[in-house]
Amino acid sequence: xxxxxxxxxxxxxxxxxxxxxxxxxxxxxxxxxxxxxxxxxxxxxxxxxxxxxxxxxxxxxxxxxxxxxxxxxxxxxxxxxxxxxxxxxxxxxxxxxxxxxxxxxxxxxxxxxxxxxxxxxxxxxxxxxxxxx
Amino acid sequence: xxxxxxxxxxxxxxxxxxxxxxxxxxxxxxxxxxxxxxxxxxxxxxxxxxxxxxxxxxxxxxxxxxxxxxxxxxxxxxxxxxxxxxxxxxxxxxxxxxxxxxxxxxxxxxxxxxxxxxxxxxxxxxxxxxxxx
DNA sequence: GACAACCAACTACACCTGTCGTATTACATG
DNA sequence: CATGTAATACGACAGGTGTAGTTGGTTGTC
Numbered sequence: 001x002x003x004x005x006x007x008x009x010x011x012x013x014x015x016x017x018x019x020x021x022x023x024x025x026x027x028x029x030x031x032x033x034x035x036x037x038x039x040x041x042x043x044x045x046x047x048x049x050x051x052x053x054x055x056x057x058x059x060x061x062x063x064x065x066x067x068x069x070x071x072x073x074x075x076x077x078x079x080x081x082x083x084x085x086x087x088x089x090x091x092x093x094x095x096x097x098x099x100x101x102x103x104x105x106x107x108x109x110x111x112x113x114x115x116x117x118x119x120x121x122x123x124x125x126x127x128x129x130x131x132x133x
Numbered sequence: 134x135x136x137x138x139x140x141x142x143x144x145x146x147x148x149x150x151x152x153x154x155x156x157x158x159x160x161x162x163x164x165x166x167x168x169x170x171x172x173x174x175x176x177x178x179x180x181x182x183x184x185x186x187x188x189x190x191x192x193x194x195x196x197x198x199x200x201x202x203x204x205x206x207x208x209x210x211x212x213x214x215x216x217x218x219x220x221x222x223x224x225x226x227x228x229x230x231x232x233x234x235x236x237x238x239x240x241x242x243x244x245x246x247x248x249x250x251x252x253x254x255x256x257x258x259x260x261x262x263x264x265x266x
Numbered sequence: 267g268a269c270a271a272c273c274a275a276c277t278a279c280a281c282c283t284g285t286c287g288t289a290t291t292a293c294a295t296g
Numbered sequence: 297c298a299t300g301t302a303a304t305a306c307g308a309c310a311g312g313t314g315t316a317g318t319t320g321g322t323t324g325t326c
Contacts, residue, residue, distance in 0.1 A: 008312095008313070008314090010313085010314070011313090026273080027272095039315075040316050042273095042274090042317075042318095043315050043316060045274070046313095046314085046316080047313085047314080047315095049274090050312090050313080063323095064273065064322065064323075065272090065274090066273085066274075075233075077222070078223075079233075082230070085214060085218050088142055088145050089145070089211050089215070090211075094234060094240055094244050094248075095248055095251065097234070098247075098251060100211050100215065101215065101227060101230075101231070102251055102252065102255040104208075104211075104212050107227055111226075111228045112256070114228035114231075114232075115227075115228055115231045118232050118235055119235065119245070119248065119252075122236075122245070123245070141282095141283070141284090143283085143284070159303080159304085160303090172285075173285070173286055174303090175285080175288095176284070178304070179283095179284085179285080179286085180283090180284080180285095183283080197292065197293070197303060198302090198303070198304090199303085199304075268325100270323100270325085270326105271324085273320100273321090273323105274319100274320090274321090274322105275319080275321100276319075276320100277317085277318080277319095278317080278318100279314105279315085279316090280314090281312105281313085282311105283310100284309105284310090285310090286307100286308085287306105287307090287308085288306085289304105289305080290303100290305075290306090291302100291304080292301100292303085293300100293302085294299100294300095294301085294302100295298100295299090296297100296298095296299090296300105
């Protein structure tokens with residue numbers, strides 16, 4: 001069942017870099033983050049060791065430097081966090097979440113098109129597995 | 134446009150009670166919460182005053198007791214939190230969120246039906262406003 | 267071999283949240 | 297009016313997070 005992986009904004013920013021690159025040193029992550037935020041290198045290092053303590057990343061040591069890599073996948077985190085949100089805000093009802101999305105101004109006509117296609121594709125997939133049954 | 138209303142699990146639990154009942158005293162909220170969690174009354178009071186400091190609730194004093202009521206609506210909080218999640222996990226792309234929902238096992242056949250109906254209804258609404266234009 | 271540079275480890279601190287205990291105040295009652 | 301009771305106000309503390317400084321060990325270089 002995989003523990004709940006609730007990550008904060010900064011933690012996610014770090015994870016995103018790791019997910020993209022598969023692995024990175026503290027210095028690389030610091031550089032990648034540095035564009036927008038003015039964080040000290042030690043700050044990034046602290047965050048990474050805390051993420052490691054929680055089991056979100058691990059590291060190898062390569063010539064005196066730590067190379068971190070993700071242990072949990074982006075999809076796991078997404079699932080975990082979306083589920084948490086759905087539980088807390090929509091009593092676990094995914095349809096309610098979608099309903100909210102549609103009702104709020106959050107969905108543009110473009111989005112709607114995309115969503116419809118997604119559903120069509122998804123249904124095709126379901127039928128395929130139906131056939132196989 | 135309306136500050137970010139990111140609430141935690143417990144804070145949401147309290148807000149839900151307030152949204153349902155329109156208003157409630159500390160004692161009532163404590164009782165309503167008490168079923169599942171063993172919180173002290175003072176804990177609930179502390180949470181409420183902190184929520185008030187943040188502008189999520191306000192209170193009136195009725196014969197020595199505080200009667201709290203919500204200042205922000207459930208929909209506001211939902212929008213705010215869903216938007217935040219979408220930004221952080223899906224780079225702000227709502228369609229990506231829906232895509233994730235469909236791909237993950239999170240959506241049952243039933244849910245899918247409901248979602249399709251929702252979309253149909255939503256489109257009908259859009260056309261109506263198109264006509265009006 | 268001494269020294270500078272680099273890096274991780276450790277420590278610190280402020281702020282938020284969940285949790286309460288204690289102090290204080292206001293009311294009702296005898 | 298003295299008191300006990302009921303509620304709020306206030307202060308505290310632990311655990312997590314963002315943020316960073318300082319320390320200490322390795323290593324490459326003169």
